[in-house]
Amino acid sequence: MNPKLRPIGYVITRASHEELRHGTAISQIVIDKRFARGLEGLEKFSHAYVLFWLHEIPKRSTKLKVHPQGRVDLRKVGVFATRSPHRPNPLGLTLVRLLSKRGRTLTVKGLDAYDDTPVLDLKPYDKRDSASRARVPDWWKKLEREHRCARQNPNR
Amino acid sequence: MNPKLRPIGYVITRASHEELRHGTAISQIVIDKRFARGLEGLEKFSHAYVLFWLHEIPKRSTKLKVHPQGRVDLRKVGVFATRSPHRPNPLGLTLVRLLSKRGRTLTVKGLDAYDDTPVLDLKPYDKRDSASRARVPDWWKKLEREHRCARQNPNR
Numbered sequence: 001m002n003p004k005l006r007p008i009g010y011v012i013t014r015a016s017h018e019e020l021r022h023g024t025a026i027s028q029i030v031i032d033k034r035f036a037r038g039l040e041g042l043e044k045f046s047h048a049y050v051l052f053w054l055h056e057i058p059k060r061s062t063k064l065k066v067h068p069q070g071r072v073d074l075r076k077v078g079v080f081a082t083r084s085p086h087r088p089n090p091l092g093l094t095l096v097r098l099l100s101k102r103g104r105t106l107t108v109k110g111l112d113a114y115d116d117t118p119v120l121d122l123k124p125y126d127k128r129d130s131a132s133r134a135r136v137p138d139w140w141k142k143l144e145r146e147h148r149c150a151r152q153n154p155n156r
Numbered sequence: 157m158n159p160k161l162r163p164i165g166y167v168i169t170r171a172s173h174e175e176l177r178h179g180t181a182i183s184q185i186v187i188d189k190r191f192a193r194g195l196e197g198l199e200k201f202s203h204a205y206v207l208f209w210l211h212e213i214p215k216r217s218t219k220l221k222v223h224p225q226g227r228v229d230l231r232k233v234g235v236f237a238t239r240s241p242h243r244p245n246p247l248g249l250t251l252v253r254l255l256s257k258r259g260r261t262l263t264v265k266g267l268d269a270y271d272d273t274p275v276l277d278l279k280p281y282d283k284r285d286s287a288s289r290a291r292v293p294d295w296w297k298k299l300e301r302e303h304r305c306a307r308q309n310p311n312r
Binding site: 005006008023035037038039040041042044045046047048049051064065077078079080081082083087088089091093095097120121122123124125126127128129130131133134135136137140144 | 161162164179191193194195196197198200201202203204205207220221233234235236237238239243244245247249251253276277278279280281282283284285286287289290291292293296300
């Protein structure tokens with residue numbers, strides 16, 4: 001295994017922490033000139049996965065058990081049962097809506113990556129990438145309900 | 157950016173090339189002892205993403221424009237508009253169904269990774285990871301129709 005990764009581009013965003021969390025952030029992904037030809041045709045898709053490097057996570061901060069979203073009122077679970085950034089390999093994955101492509105700049109909605117995040121890959125999304133009856137644990141549903149309330153009542 | 161990745165485990169499968177392609181393969185993922193605690197609670201999810209290293213792709217085989225699925229009858233498109241393995245960063249991503257977890261061995265359905273593939277990450281799947289009205293290009297629909305026929309008529 002040759003583990004060498006290279007950024008294909010970077011994220012530019014002014015979105016707030018709340019917008020990033022709630023999936024409402026609008027961001028740009030600027031692809032490196034060397035890789036720009038690889039974008040051709042991506043504009044025909046409405047959605048894509050963005051794989052990125054969680055560059056703000058300090059080295060050696062891997063945790064194998066975490067409180068979901070740092071919530072100490074919830075029992076710790078294995079890191080692979082969460083989306084915590086403190087993973088053995090700090091790889092981020094988010095499904096985004098592709099709003100536009102101009103040259104080598106993509107404008108996307110829903111990316112939860114901070115400004116200047118290195119992007120590693122883009123993959124087109126298709127309905128085969130979804131599961132119709134996905135089961136999740138109770139703690140996940142509880143957090144989902146709370147997020148939904150927070151999105152609907154942002155100033156509460 | 158510290159680009160060092162480390163496998164968290166490996167794929168074991170005897171599935172045929174056709175089964176891998178058609179999403180019907182049953183595979184095991186054996187997680188390294190060091191990371192086994194990170195699996196706790198994953199069994200409460202029905203589906204998860206598997207991120208893996210496309211270890212069979214030779215170095216320097218990156219292509220920026222590819223014929224979709226190697227089909228020379230289809231026009232070349234940018235590699236980021238396809239799921240081709242010849243990517244700048246050879247990262248694979250597949251949504252799988254979690255069938256069972258015994259100790260540090262997961263049995264999964266639908267993983268299109270070959271035997272001995274290094275696994276980099278597991279992430280639980282939730283309906284927020286799906287898009288209800290995803291648009292894809294015509295060439296993608298054509299390939300999907302052909303795959304569906306092949307799955308329904310495997311001996312044709």
